[in-house]
Amino acid sequence: MTDIAPASPRHQKNMYMRQNKVLKDKVESLELEVLHYKEQIDKLTLGDVPQIVKNWMNEYSLPWEIFWCFEHEKWIAELDNLFPYHMENCRCDKCES
Known part of the structure; x- marks a missing residue:
């Protein structure tokens, strides 16, 4: 010991x-x-939160952060074709240009 x-x-x-x-x-x-x-x-x-974003939040039961483009500080305007399994192609208005 x-x-x-x-x-x-x-x-x-x-x-x-x-x-x-x-x-x-x-x-x-x-x-x-x-x-x-x-x-x-x-x-x-x-x-204001766009109505489409509110609809997506309700439809997918996901928080607002998922639909917010932190890079451009804008709402996502287009979801990836494979959302919610993939988000690589989710885009805001500035991401598209």
């Missing part, structure tokens, strides 16, 4: 400080992510 010496108070303090830093960084990262999503929701609430 081996005896493990307890960590010194200084070692414990350093360990807690490192863990605290990691947690603070994680909280900061999550706060930025929440801010990003709030901005996206604000953009969506400023404009």
Whole structure:
């Protein structure tokens, strides 16, 4: 049986400080992510959701994010022929041009 010496108070303090830093960084990262999503929701609430998108959301029981082109910040106007199994050819108005 081996005896493990307890960590010194200084070692414990350093360990807690490192863990605290990691947690603070994680909280900061999550706060930025929440801010990003709030901005996206604000953009969506400023404009109306097209009726076709509402119909697709109901028909496929999928959230709005599926029908939003994050690259151009516009609603998807055309679904892939194999949607919902493939989405490579889903396009917004700017994707088509």
